[in-house]
Amino acid sequence: MAGPVRRRKKPSLAEVARIAGVSISTVSKVANGGVDVSDATRERVERILAERGYVATRKRRGSLIPVELITRDMYNPLTLDVLRGIIDAAASTGLDISVSRYPDNAPDHRWIDEIHAAGRRGVIALTSILDDDERARFRSHGLEVVAIDPLNRPDESTTSVGATNWAGGLQATEHLLGLGHTKIAMLTGFPEAMASRARVSGFRAAMGTAGIELDESMVLDGDFTYDSGLELGTELLRRSDRPTAVFAASDLPALGVIEAARRRGLRVPEDLSVVGFDDLIMAQVSAPPLTTVRQPLDQMGAVAVQMIAALIADGPPDHALHTELATRLVVRGSTAPPAA
Template sequence: MSAKKRATASLSDIAEQAGVSISTVSKVANGQPDVAAATRKRVERLLAESSYVPLKRRHIAPQERITFLTRTMNSPLTLDVLRGAAAEAQAHDLDLVISVHPDDTDLRWIDDLGGGRTAVVAVRPTLDADQRARFRLLGIPLIVVDPYTRPDDVSYSVGATNWAGGLEATEHLIAAGHRRIGMLTGVADTQSSLARQHGYLAALGARGIPADPELIRHGEFSYDSGLADGTTLLSLPNPPTAIFAASDFQAAGVIEAARRQGVRVPEDLSVIGFDDQIVARMTAPQLTSVRQPSEEMGKHAVRVARQLLLGEEPMARHTELATTLVVRGSVGEPRVR
């Protein structure tokens, strides 16, 4: 390997030469212990030859920054992600600039970001093909949090295991004895909503429970949508005994719809939400919900942004962080009718 190549070797180059994974090289480079002695010695030799400098010993130029891009500050998810992103940026003494930019097909705002001097962490952006191409043309790293659409080769992304979350929520209702389970999705064509619905359908299918299209309502991640769709489901001649909502705000709307119709939660109707935001602890009863690690998603996005500003390729282009089911008081056994 020439001197020039040694100076510019990346983790992937070293991993290929050593015959190990990129994660193993990263562990050795950053002093983590769980690597076999012979492998560690081989990787350390290659790291030394390449003059590789671990991330924790590198510094970002003062004029570089991370831009936190959002369409609105009214979303609890956005605020949770921002909280995590700000904490991670502060831990590494990085400047974090907040940019609130509504849906817009204009390209000038991208030009104003400053080219290669910034990396952009964007929460649920609705970027068209021209805008994504502009990011690539200007060399601006783009990290998308909770992407609306399937990941592409322009951006990096971090999300949650939405399919697994939908599966676990539905399995919890089935385990409680429910068979007639409704679902309120979010916007029908968004990636997270589709994945949650597919998890719901997979859980039903695994137990041989037919999916009833009448019990699936496509709405929005909002209280009003949950109230309207919950009212519709509870007004059916044969209403569901349980409802899985794709967001906590929709689930809160369902609980209100039930109250207005004299349906008790969880005695007459079980309800599960998704996100585990503060509203889940404000309903009566408190809401069982699938927690997605919003703050950790923000932290992870900033870690990726930092790596890219330092010229390092992250170990994964697209990452999903695990969801967990938080059990509270909104699920019970189905009432015998």
């Protein structure tokens, strides 16, 4: 008597993309009849899909996969940069993106039920804090989740995308050290945020490698706002032993420090060097233009779209994927060697 017939496991989009040497979104477009793919690429991907027995989940003609983007701050420039990458990628991946604000006071997690009731298939959570109850509620509704730049460390079930924050903190500090600064202060941003801790760790590593004993009073906790940078910058610059350089864990507080220096009659960069993190649009047009560590924010949004499309198509993998995209230092006019 013949044994049970074993069904061939459907290959994942990520596996096909790796074999074909293309992105997940390109495989998704080919599998679901999308356009904007060259004939040669389409033929190669279709051949690999056929060889591995891939059968696409059929959608109604003209329909898109509904996905919710939740964010804490709609008006933050960082949100807008990430959203640009999400929208551009979604247009070619077959996703319909809706945007909502993450509710701060929702202990019963009813907002997750509402997302499911609205017919969403997945959620992209930007700078969120997802707790165990929320993750369990997502799973109970069959909602796939991708976190972008999460404030808390993702667990093994949560796919996420972020940036190389530790390396960025190291780069920023090494730049100031290379200019000759030794009295460097740091504004950490949210001390509980995972990105903040990584940037501070990179800062400490660079100072330690340079053999400089860190003055802990020069490491100040705040948040990622302009007002925080203005307040803490004013505090630092009032000191008799004020720093010659400040590294802020985000661009907005860095710009606040520049304003604090202006109010104290100090020139940037002649009297004070300032470095930020993010490379938001205002960093390029500030006076002076801000030296900063660039996060590939739009690329982070695009990668999140590819991830959520793959999760919806293939289901959750055995182990969640955590991706970090490279940062790089952009030197502009806000840094110079310390005054004699």
